[in-house]
Ligand SMILES: [Zn+2]
């Protein structure tokens with residue numbers, strides 16, 4: 305108590321000194337010394353706090369906890385009180401850290417960071433290694449402010465015991481992977497406004513696979529006045545990849561049938577371009593989209609008559625399969641749209657004149673188109689026909705070419 309009384313008097317004297325009289329060098333010296341002494345006093349305060357807590361004084365005085373008692377007594381925030389209590393307890397456990405704070409070699413903020421880093425070390429780490437880590441961090445406190453010191457603290461195990469750190473890292477990574485794998489999820493949720501929301505979680509390896517599959521499809525292409533955003537390209541790529549998977553015919557059967565999309569549509573709707581199609585997922589499609597999908601090998605239209613009886617279910621005469629498909633691939637060598645480089649495996653067989661209007665599924669009425677250009681053709685701005693030589697040519701809309709000169713795909717030219 306005597307020492308404190310003296311200290312208080314001396315400190316008051318220091319606070320009284322008019323700083324303007326000090327030289328630059330002396331000013332900086334003063335700052336350093338005061339800061340160091342402040343840490344020493346903080347250490348003394350923490351020792352007192354620890355003893356008060358240890359004796360259970362606050363609870364004896366009917367406070368609900370020491371932190372609450374400190375808040376009331378010192379009029380500090382409860383957070384500051386808790387920080388004080390935590391650090392006081394740590395200093396009792398770590399004499400070297402305590403001594404460093406008392407000597408002003410680390411400040412209060414740094415001491416808290418060092419204590420936190422030491423607490424995160426594996427529980428079964430030998431006392432010798434913990435002491436070593438503590439000494440290293442106390443040494444680094446001479447150079448680093450608390451944030452950087454905290455980062456050094458996170459790596460301290462690798463510093464003092466690399467092999468243990470590697471094992472701990474590997475274990476942590478395995479736990480993280482396990483959590484990520486457990487949390488995997490994929491949802492398609494119909495929003496009722498024509499959109500379907502895609503949500504989910506993948507682990508790193510799963511996401512890498514998806515990325516690798518989508519990436520080559522995400523490059524910008526000749527979009528003919530309809531540039532797609534990167535997000536739109538990724539969405540298209542996801543659908544394209546699934547279409548490719550269905551076309552490979554290597555997917556497992558579902559219910560004894562090849563995987564396919566079923567759309568039910570009233571017979572009149574197809575011809576009058578009215579009405580809607582109903583997907584087996586419950587989604588609704590416009591007749592225009594149904595007419596496009598009716599070209600597509602992935603989809604089986606179950607066409608309903610006016611009484612709702614099924615008029616046609618199946619693919620036989622509608623799809624470009626077998627020899628027909630081969631003939632188309634030999635002729636077009638890929639998506640026939642001008643400027644497109646998609647190879648045959650990405651392509652649907654498109655009916656130049658619609659199958660739903662009674663036109664045949666034949667080489668003379670077919671052309672290979674990738675999913676993207678298939679959509680564009682069905683929008684009706686571009687027109688496809690077979691030229692005099694029997695090869696497909698595309699007539700652009702007037703807003704692309706006022707002369708409407710036919711264009712051909714030059715990518716797949718036979719050499
Ligand atoms: Zn088509």
Ligand SMILES: [Zn+2]
Nearest residue numbers: 639644674677
């Ligand atoms: Zn194409």
